[in-house]
Amino acid sequence: MTEKVVSGVRNVAIVGPYLSGKTTLLESLLFVTGAITRKGNVKEGTTVSDSSTEARDRQMSVEVSAATTDYHDVRFTFLDCPGSIEFIQETYNALKGAGAAVVVCEPEVSRVLTLAPLFKFLDDWEIPHLVFVNKMDRAKDSFMDVLHALKAVSTRPLVPHQYPILKGSDPVGFIDLVTEQAYHYHGGGEPDPIPLPEELKQEEHEARQEMLEELANFDDHLLEELLEEIEPSQDEIVADLKMELGADLIVPVFMGVADSDYGVRPLLDALIREAPEPITTGERRGITLHSGEPLAQVIKTYYTPQGGKMSLVRVWKGEITDNMSLNGVRIGGMYRMKGQQTETIQKAVEGDIVALSRMEGIQTGDTLTTGEGQLKSELPKAEQLPPVFALAIAPERRSDEVKISAALTKLLEEDPALAWEQNPDTHEIILWGQGEIHIKVTLDRLRRKYNLPMVTQVPHVPYKETIRKAAPRVHGRYKHQSGGHGQFGDVYLEIKPMPRGEGYSFNDKIVGGVVPKQYIPGVEMGVREYLDQGPLGFPVVDIAVTLTDGSYHSVDSSEQSFKQAARLAMQEGLAQCEPTLLEPIASVEICAPTDFTSNMMQLISGRRGQILGYEPLENWKSWDKVLAYLPQAEMQDLIVELRSLTMGVGFFRWKYDHLQEVPEKLTSRLLAASANGNGNSK
Secondary structure, rough: OOOOOOEEEEEEEOOOOHHHHHHHHHHHHHHHOOOOOOOOOOOOOOOOOOOOOHHHOOOOOOOOOOEEEEEEEEEEEEOOOOHHHHHHHHHHHHHHHOOEEEEEEOOOOOHHHHHHHHHHHHHHHHEEEEEEOOOHOOOOOHHHHHHHHHHOOOOOOEEEEEEEEOOOOOOEEEEEEEOOOOOOOOOOOOOOEOOOOOOHHHHHHHHHHHHHHHHHOHHHHHHHHHHOOOOOHHHHHHHHHHHHOOOOOOOOEEOOEEHEEEOOOHHHHHHHOOOHHHHHHHHHOOOOOOOOOEEEEEEEEEEEEOOOEEEEEEEEEOOEEEEOOEEOEEEOOOOEOOOOEEOOOOOEEOOOOOEEOOOOOOOOOEEOOOOOOOOOOOOOOOOOOOOOOOEEEEEHHHHHHHHHHHHHHEEEEEEHOOOEEEEOOOOOOOEOOOOOOHHHHHHHHHHHOOOOOOEEEOOOOOOOOOOOOOEEEEEEEEEEEOOOOOEEEEEEEEEEEOOOOOOOOEEOOOOOOOOHHHHHHHHHHHHHHHHOOOOOOEEEEEEEEEEEEEEOOOOOOHHHHHHHHHHHHHHHHHHHOOEEEEEEEEEEEEEEEEEHHHHHHHHOOOOOOEEEEEEEEEOOOOOOEEEEEHHHHHOOHHHHHHHOOOOOOOOEEEEEEEEOOOOOOHHHHHHHHHHOOOOOOO
């Protein structure tokens, strides 16, 4: 197939909160540019992106979807990114390959806060971005009120690029603040130019002045013109917008109704005119574009039913051709994507985002070159988010146990925000993710892609037990006669508690050979085996055991008989030592906007947590971090409640810290639940 000649390349991520209309905007962009002849609908499951069964079942994006289209001789690749916070890792990985981002939001002041983590990521990585205020036909607040709310959660100044023209509360057009030309929306075509409405001249002038003053903060010449009341030229304003957007110094703001294609063409025109070109993005990332080997980075991995493994890559420099080897792996095919549709191509150049097939061993985030040997330097990857929600999983069919590891490995390649482990304490397979929906989507994929239906439960808490007092001399004797040689072992043990966190120790004080040396390892083995499940039914820790005395029979004694004697001594002795239950305690950092700090503290207190203090969250505007100790038993749905209390933006990090005695009232309930086969009751 002969490729259409284009004069420019833009790759743009479409990001924003859940329900802001990102997938609808992509559908409109593809329709306006002629890539599709009929727009799909999210509710009907007919959109180009969100084409997976898991996405359509939930009517929400659950993974990045790429779509390439041409418009005015520029090739656009759009990356439709999930809006749910549970799939934000997908968004972050994709943004690392984007030249610019369009942040889609609703015209509702109360929901603007949900953009805070996204703005933070964009600004930390200096990714140029614009805002598209969508659903203006359903606006709950004025455009200027929304603009001011956006400014409060962005570390970069927001610059209005347009001003709305309303008929009542319905958007009927806009004023371009660069040209001061007014337009009337025209369904199915370009907006019609109209005279600037008299009643909006003052408001338009104030909005334009705000735009110019923000631009002048980075342009001394423009500042001089404004001070001398000289009207800057349109070319100068556009040049400033292009320079300052490309350097992530400002955030232009557009508006429209994606469902009706309103505002979509002006947005496309601005992306062509003002969004940075690939060479600008590469230079900002420190990539020397015109020397050395080709350079690319994987931003997403797919396993498709038809094509197997597909790696979506951003080409940073040079030219990549079909059948070329990258990192020692030969490309099995090269494609442009439009949702699940693929178009075979022979080469990709700087700025292109394309899919490469059968790149075995290549992971999301990997840097790719044609060079042999180890890379001199890796392109930076998005931070790996820590898992915050878990379920224990097991196959419905016992025969499927051998398949789980391979299937989970592939799922983790597709979705690096997942993790799994075989818990050594509870012997469960634990699947970790970013939330309940995230885990459910993964379980759906296991069933649909790999025919591995799972049963799930809340993971068991790895309780331990210890002792409160010592038993200075406990006796264990094992004597068994069954014809021939008998079995005889006789030991005296001293059992003492150890400080928390010391674990376990075994010593002997045998003198005079009352227990021969060859049998002492059997004593220790018996002690260790008994400690696997103490009198309360859990592993015993923080205990010291010393073999102090004993006796043996020259014919009937053996290592095995002394092992049994030690078990009997431990069984009798630990019951005398006041066994008590221990629970794992996590060190937790919970982060949220300052307005929700009191909510975070109540959340911790309501879960038996110990608040250690709070402080401003470093490099986050008006956010706090609360430090606490929290029982692991109270953490299963912590992220669910935290997000509910913080409009979805709160997050936490945790790590195991120490073991602590379980309160007595709770202990009896836990032991009763354990006896009934349910170790998860609180």
